[in-house]
Amino acid sequence: MRQLAEFAEADKFFVVGKRTERLDSLVKVLGEAKYAADDVPEDALHLKVLRSQVPHAIVTAVRAQRPRGAVKAFITAKDIPGINVSSCIIQDRPLMAQDRVRCVADIIGVAAAENSDAAIDFLKSVEVRYEPLPVLESPFESLKDGSVKIHESGNIARHLQLRKGDVQRGFEQADVILSETYSTQFQDAAPIEPEAGFAVPGPRGSVTVIGSMQNPFYVRGTVARILGVVEEKVRVIQATTGGAFGAKSDEVAMDIAALTALTALNTRRPAALVYTREESMILHSKRHPFTVKHKTGATRDGKLTAAEIELVADTGAYASNGPLVVVRALFHATGPYVIPNVKSDAYCVYTNNTIAGSLRGFGSPQAHFAAECQIDALAEKLDLDPMEFRLKNILRPGLETATGQVLDSSVGLEECVAKVRGASEWDHKRSAWREKTGRKRRGIGVALVYHGNSIGPEGIDRSSATLSIDEKGRVTLRTGLTEYGTGARSGLAQIASEIIGVPLSQMVSAPADTQTSPDSGGTFASRTVVMGGNAVRKAAAALRNRLNEVAAEILRCDAGLIEIREGIARRTDDSSRKIAFRDLIKSCLRRNVSLSETVDFTATGVGFDEKTSQGIPYLQYTFGAIVAEVEVDTSLGTVTPLKLTTAYDVGKAVNPLSIEGQIEGGAAQALGYALMEELVHKDGAVVNPSLTDYYLPTSLDVPEVESFLVEYPGVLGPYGAKSMGEPPIDSPASALVNAIANAVGVRINSLPATPEKILLALERSQH
Amino acid sequence: MKFDVFLPESLPDVLGFIDKQREEVSLIAGGTDLLPRLMRGKSRPKLVIDLSNLSELDFMRKENGIYRIGALTRISELADSRLFQDGCEAIREVCQQIASPPIRNLATVGGNITGPGSFRDVLSVLMCLGAKAVLKSRRGERVLPIESLLLEEGKIDLQPREILTEVHVQEPPPNSWSSFSKVGRRQGFAIPLASSAMFLQLELPSRKVRELRLWFNHLRDSIPEKAERTASAVTGELLSERVVTKASGVLSAELRPSSDFKASSEYRRRAAVRLFMDQLAHCAEMIVGSSR
């Protein structure tokens, strides 16, 4: 049996590494892609959820009229046949609130009617009695002695610690110590498609759910438990999904599936739930606000000696993916530097705000904002160029991370720094823009990033894929990993196309469907290409081996002499001896050779000490460097981003065009995070659940983004490929804030860095 | 959220129809005000009158020294028009700066002036230019300065059964300029944190201020605020640095901004003063420049 490597020589790729088109672009540019709300059956009932009107209370009564007329059902927790839980890591959240509500995103009931208006009117008549409880608005309130316990187990959902070396001694060795506190806000994922889904009842208590989601198998598991049935009774299909960014990874997708399924089985009619933008922003999970305290020591010549870090995350009323977000934040809290002595603690804390959970970056953007601003501030204190200071301390091959992991050769950080330094003309601008005169001032700032790939310490990392070849020679990819704009599924198709030898146009990516796709774990942690790619690679190789064997028989040669490319199998020693792919397939079928292969791939090697977090949390890391240039109006505090120059070590670029798309999109989302986005809570209520008052960057706000890709293949991904879904959002925010600091001499330590914060900071600094 | 819609073919149709209604009616032109309010549950009309077909109200022309702008003129048409220059420049500026391209294609002048949920920046500019409103009902017509119709909460005091049909802007005098500017949290369209509309007339070559009119908006919801004391402090003075500084002080004390989750009153105050100073310099420069 031929080895994988032989099918795709590292220096001779035909499909992998190329800027190929995505498989789903055609249907999207024709306007024919069907998102969940586009596909709702004509006779479906329309659901509306009744949310809690108060952020924290005992619910003493829920009184509703009998549904009649256009209203066909009103369903509450009492109607749940199975287990009333729709939760992520800690099973702390009910699908529908029973006797207690903990935030305004709690669902008390759902009305189903012939049209939305009737459902809305019905809900207005539902009487809910609340006995208010104290409302905890921030983790610091929650952590005070005597504060009300939001959950029985207390207000700390998780606490983790990292201990390396001896920070006491480390600080003694330092010539300079800097202590600062940084804070970040609730960011909304704001996919342009609000969450939506519908359910169709089937025979014998079965149901099919179609929806906007990231994880069909998690949805299936939750729905089955809520319905009290075996998983085989529930079929979940991912509809074309209009952006997700983590929000559709958590509760909302499961809620919508469960509520529509309950209604469909209850009424024997299809049932659809489409959230308005307001509902979406209140109900789905957001990015955790973090308060991060840094104390960092360095010697006068710029070597970091010690770091003491405390990270406190506001996870809202339910933990959601918070317990894992703090894990990632903890492991990335120092930034990509060598620091011999580190003491960090991370806390995931409940409040009565709405839920914080998965959002692209998953703790890393918050950790990097603090770390990269801290490093920059320390450089200032040491009077060293921020790039130079970083270069003295960055991770390089053979050096140790804060968890004591000795890195292998796949560390491209130094080259990333060099690339952005040159392309942005860093040195020239740092000196040319040093003269700070005039009302509008320019500044240039840098930030680095490292991002542990895939699930790492967050759970078991297993991925699966099935490849099947039909008699027309088309190759269908089936996997539980989902596409929602990343282009990752097309990347998997590229790998299969490369190894099997069919043109990309022969690849079919089947919808993620629990009935026909293998469970591949969740589509998060930027793991689709890294993990799914390995399963695809192996499956493709297995098929290719069989194809080669059969072709060799037909062409009368050794199996090792068969090359398949662009749908033709040829002998490499005599290219006139060939067979068309379709004919080869027919021959395989006649010989009863299996043309379908399913492969499971599990990542192994992760392990670390629970008390000290020392060990190997991630098998490979993506590295990157970002330089931001801004112009600040010192009279209004407004910031005009001028340019972002980025470089990432991507391991192996399966599709550079897709990767650029991720870099540019991630930079825009980070720019919003840095300068304008903030979902505000007051007394537990969401103040601005609307795109009128929650500002996403428009085309006038995002500057040009230049990207460089360097390749230092990692041990985990196919061909050494590294994650590029999330890393691009981790550090542009701190690069921008560092650029602002360079422009006007003030450091904004809390996001977003609004014109007001900048103007007032400028005024304070002048007095 | 159901309601009835009446589709008039002409202005007399509308006026005759409103005249017969007992209950309040809502008007829709561009829909950029009513529909978001419906979406948010802030409006529950029983009856809506669609004005969008009244092409007789969609016009822009200059007649006998007066610019006449029909209430149904779309914001984008004003933005693209070459009609408004010099002292009326602010009309083009505001229409180019507010909202987004597709919204500008829908929103109307009339809607910006009278809409209950309007953000009122075009209104601010028109008041700054001393514009008059033509209000018609079946009984007749009134022509009044728009400013005199402005109520405390920013609404326009229309009589029942009366609609705004057009706006008149006097051709500006020589040596005058007007300007509109705003500041927001992003470059893309957003409700401003502060906006400023200015009309300035100078005597040349002395640069003595003949007239200054100032309207600020979004300092407190979207309720336009006139800065009369500041205007008085500058009128009759020579426009020097000293006078400008003094005026900024008067303005800072005169404004009554409020705080909300988007910005504090302090920021709004500072931003408004800065917009004022920038505009004053700009208008003066344009007046001096165009007089040559």
Added chain:
Amino acid sequence: MMSKHLVVLNVNGKRRQLRVESHERLLDVLRKRLGLMSVKEGCGTGDCGACVVISDGRLVNSCLMLAVQARNTKIETLEGLGNEKKLHPLQKAFIRHSAAQCGYCTPAMILTAKNLLERNQKPSREEIRNAISGSLCRCTGYVKIVDAIQEAAAEMRGETVG
């Protein structure tokens, strides 16, 4: 008399006669009555621009118009632009640049570009950014959307495309 209306309009070149209810938005009617699902709802308040259509040659938010207001107008949606056999240059360029990621804003972006290129055959990147500023994209950062529109403009001007 006033809760239902018979509306005649032209949609993608075809004359249509529809019975619509007063409160229905143009967005609702295009989607539910005519099955033109490319017109998307992202917010309902005019902030996201996913619902834009071309009405009598002007780009408008279909969530901000009542269906009755579209009477006697000519409406264009993405469905009327090209088809698999003959793609519009914009569609080809969007594919080539992977300017459609999740694809939800794609219909709005392509229609906006079509409308822009009708008025301005050689728009600068800034003019393109201005033209699309009424529609939000959360995936792309706009870079490849602008790239695609520039390339399509060049092709439509008859310049060779690389």
